[in-house]
Amino acid sequence: MSLHKKITTLFLLIVFAVALGCAASSTRESTGEYLDDSVITAKVKALLAKDLVLKSFAISVETFRGVVILSGFVDSNDQIDRAVQIARGVKGVREVRSQLVLKPKK
Secondary structure: OOHHHHHHHHHHHHHHHHHHHHOOOOOOOOHHHHHHHHHHHHHHHHHHHHOOOOOOOOEEEEEEOOEEEEEEEEOOHHHHHHHHHHHHOOOOOOEEEEEEEEOOOO
């Protein structure tokens, strides 16, 4: 095998290995999905922080393959509904799962 063919084969093997490393699996996002989800998370967090009703609450936002998961504590069911509505309004969101919990009344 000539040196040129060896180098070409090695290069193709490296490209193939890198492509496999960036591929998605059932429990892991691809690089593109990770970046898309990061943008969705940032947009949802920004909108929640700007909302006059919700900005004082610590609501955590996670996104995996377009599914947004909201968690934290709020004072009312209306606030849960508002947070879900805001998240659903962000482009790229496929589903919103609320794990928001009502704070106990004092």
